[in-house]
Amino acid sequence: MNLFDLGGKVAVITGSSRGIGKAIAERFAEHGAKVVISSRKAEPCTAVAAALNARHGAGTAISVPANISSKDELKHLIDETTRQFGPVDVLVCNAASNPYYGPMAGIADEQLRKILDNNIVANHWLINFVVPGMIERKGGSIIIVSSIGGLRGSPIIGAYCISKAADLQLARNLAVEYGPHNVRVNCIAPGLIKTDFARALWEDETALKERTKTTPLRRIGEPDEIAGAAVFLASNAGSFVTGQAIVVDGGVTI
16 A cells, blocks of 8 residues: 555645645645635635546535635535535645734734734644544544744744744643544645745845755755645655644754
8 A cells, every 4th residue: 555645535724725824735736635625715715626526526626615714614614524524534725824024022912812822822723623433433633834933043033933933732731641642733834835825035136045055955845745744744645643733844943
């Protein structure tokens, strides 16, 4: 059996209409999973799902839009997935928010709350919606897309880094709680990836030149370079891995 085979698996990926989430959805589908495309806006989700169905066959993907700030919409995401595809085998908590760049002293309360709610609390909600079924079936993989920002400080994205550090601990804690039920919980910690979400960090040519100079691989990453780690964690290849943070950063943190 192919260790990376995802045939028969149902996977929900938030923030999957573009960037890292889209790349993960594409690779999951390539490895045989049924994938649920979800982000805040319906139209981009529908387009990604349609492209996956055209490439891999009808019934490969569905679109279920959801705003991660709404607990009701996240519940609907899981309920609708179960109705159309069946129980969730793999959950990828990829969607996140970062509405503020600058020192912590300047962040507004509503901005801080949005970061913490969308990057931590929403993941907690989603995981709680899927875990009971995983426990019942004695298996499941939960993947949280964190960041190397959770491993170090930053003068401009401090609140985001704090939220991503919390995600690392969320995975560790839940891995302890759910391990006895064969439910694995892990994080992927990307470095700087060329996505719209991180545009403010890479579109400045001077800043990008400095970043690549201090990166062993001398470049920033592409979304598809995160997808392989997700396939590993979702599949039998990662069956003995839980509570971990897989760093994918071109060597920045070394």
